[in-house]
Amino acid sequence: MTLRGEELKAFLEETHLCHWATVGPEGEPRVRPLWYLYAEKAFWFTTRMETRRTGADVAAGSPVAVSIASEERPYRAVILHGIPEVWSDDRDSWLQRIATRYGEGPGLRWLSRAVKEPDRVVLRMVPDKVITWNYGKGDGHREIPQGELP
Amino acid sequence: MTLRGEELKAFLEETHLCHWATVGPEGEPRVRPLWYLYAEKAFWFTTRMETRRTGADVAAGSPVAVSIASEERPYRAVILHGIPEVWSDDRDSWLQRIATRYGEGPGLRWLSRAVKEPDRVVLRMVPDKVITWNYGKGDGHREIPQGELP
Numbered sequence: 001m002t003l004r005g006e007e008l009k010a011f012l013e014e015t016h017l018c019h020w021a022t023v024g025p026e027g028e029p030r031v032r033p034l035w036y037l038y039a040e041k042a043f044w045f046t047t048r049m050e051t052r053r054t055g056a057d058v059a060a061g062s063p064v065a066v067s068i069a070s071e072e073r074p075y076r077a078v079i080l081h082g083i084p085e086v087w088s089d090d091r092d093s094w095l096q097r098i099a100t101r102y103g104e105g106p107g108l109r110w111l112s113r114a115v116k117e118p119d120r121v122v123l124r125m126v127p128d129k130v131i132t133w134n135y136g137k138g139d140g141h142r143e144i145p146q147g148e149l150p
Numbered sequence: 151m152t153l154r155g156e157e158l159k160a161f162l163e164e165t166h167l168c169h170w171a172t173v174g175p176e177g178e179p180r181v182r183p184l185w186y187l188y189a190e191k192a193f194w195f196t197t198r199m200e201t202r203r204t205g206a207d208v209a210a211g212s213p214v215a216v217s218i219a220s221e222e223r224p225y226r227a228v229i230l231h232g233i234p235e236v237w238s239d240d241r242d243s244w245l246q247r248i249a250t251r252y253g254e255g256p257g258l259r260w261l262s263r264a265v266k267e268p269d270r271v272v273l274r275m276v277p278d279k280v281i282t283w284n285y286g287k288g289d290g291h292r293e294i295p296q297g298e299l300p
Contacts, residue, residue, distance in 0.1 A: 019169030019217045021181035029212065031171035031181055033219035033227050062179065067169045069183035071221065073256065077183050106223065 002142035003076050003132035009150035011076050012038040012068070015102050020045065021065040022057035030054055036068070037098045041149045043080060043125045044087070046098050050119040058084055064125065075135040084123035094122040152292040153226050153282035159300035161226050162188040162218070165252050170195065171215040172207035180204055186218070187248045191299045193230060193275045194237070196248050200269040208234055214275065225285040234273035244272040 003011055021031040032054050037044040043066070047055040058064065064084055069077040087094065092115055099107035099114070114120050130144040153161055171181040182204050187194040193216070197205040208214065214234055219227040237244065242265055249257035249264070264270050280294040 015221070017219050017221050019171075019181060019183075019219070021169075021171035021179040021215070023173055023177060023179050027173060027177060028231075029171040029173050029179060029215040031169060031215045031217040032229060033169075033217055033225075065171070065179040065181045067181040067183055069167050069169070071165070071167050073253065075183075079182060081178075103223065 003078065003134040004142070004144055004148065005150055007134070008078070008132060008144070009038075011070070012078065012150075014070070016068050016070065018045075019067045020047075020054055021067070022054050022062040024053065024057055024062075025060065030057060035098050035102055036066070037094075037101055039097070041126070043082075043127065044094055044098055045084065045123045045125070046095055046114070047121065047123065048117060048119045049086070049121050051117075055119070055121070058123065066125075066127075073135075075133070077133040077135075077141075079131040080125065080127040081129040082125045082127040084125040087122045087124040091122050095120070098122070153228065153284040154292070154294055154298065155300055157284070158228070158282060158294070159188075161220070162228065162300075164220070166218050166220065168195075169217045170197075170204055171217070172204050172212040174203065174207055174212075175210065180207060185248050185252055186216070187244075187251055189247070191276065193232075193277065194244055194248055195234065195273045195275070196245055196264070197271065197273065198267060198269045199236070199271050201267075205269070205271070208273065216275075216277075223285070225283070227283045227285075229281040230275065230277040231279040232275045232277040234275040237272045237274040241272050245270070248272070 017033045018036040020034040049055040049059045066080040133141040167183045168186040170184040174180050199205040199209045216230040249260050283291040
């Protein structure tokens with residue numbers, strides 16, 4: 001009834017954007033579209049820790065909720081909850097993998113600017129909780145146990 | 151440099167999903183994909199106030215942040231902040247407008263079930279703050295004054 005296994009993996013490999021939600025300093029919700037990459041059973045993102053509010057919220061300790069959905073029927077969706085960590089190993093090659101996933105030419109052009117930004121980071125998140133839907137197979141949603149991440 | 155006026159209106163009429171972020175009872179971020187409709191200078195949504203967590207958060211007084219983005223280049227995006235109100239006038243015809251915007255047949259099938267759900271509501275939001283991007287025209291984002299909503 002839900003999105004899991006190879007079907008979940010294939011969905012995550014599609015070039016959807018994710019929508020990245022945090023809680024701001026006054027307890028208010030914040031959300032913005034962001035690139036993501038699913039690799040090595042983790043989710044990888046990039047943002048700026050100071051000049052982007054969503055990055056600043058993470059720096060201040062906000063947990064993160066992430067929503068990824070297909071805009072066409074059959075609707076499929078994945079929601080993640082977790083706490084991302086700043087990932088410094090091979091930062092530039094992770095930036096490149098994230099950016100070029102959405103188109104090689106524009107990704108490389110973006111990369112040439114991004115690597116110069118002093119607060120540019122790669123964030124890695126192994127979610128505490130993953131919920132998936134496949135509306136094409138019924139209304140149900142389901143929590144995917146950690147060990148079942150494809 | 152940014153998305154405004156007729157271009158903003160045309161973007162909002164595209165059948166994107168929105169991603170609806172609230173703050174939960176423990177101060178945690180929550181987000182999920184949702185339908186929206188932009189009409190009469192307001193944003194219209196539907197959810198369930200009890201059986202959907204995002205609806206329950208609104209019932210508990212959480213403000214809302216909403217993210218809408220194109221998944222194809224040139225990337226365009228709209229972020230809304232505000233407090234939605236439950237809208238009871240002509241509830242069923244608003245439900246129909248929201249649902250059939252995403253396809254008439256499936257929308258009407260959805261509607262026939264939704265009208266029977268006791269906690270099904272229409273939410274109307276005139277945002278306190280609207281931020282738009284048009285990456286195709288540069289990186290800048292801009293706050294759109296209320297009076298400038300198309």
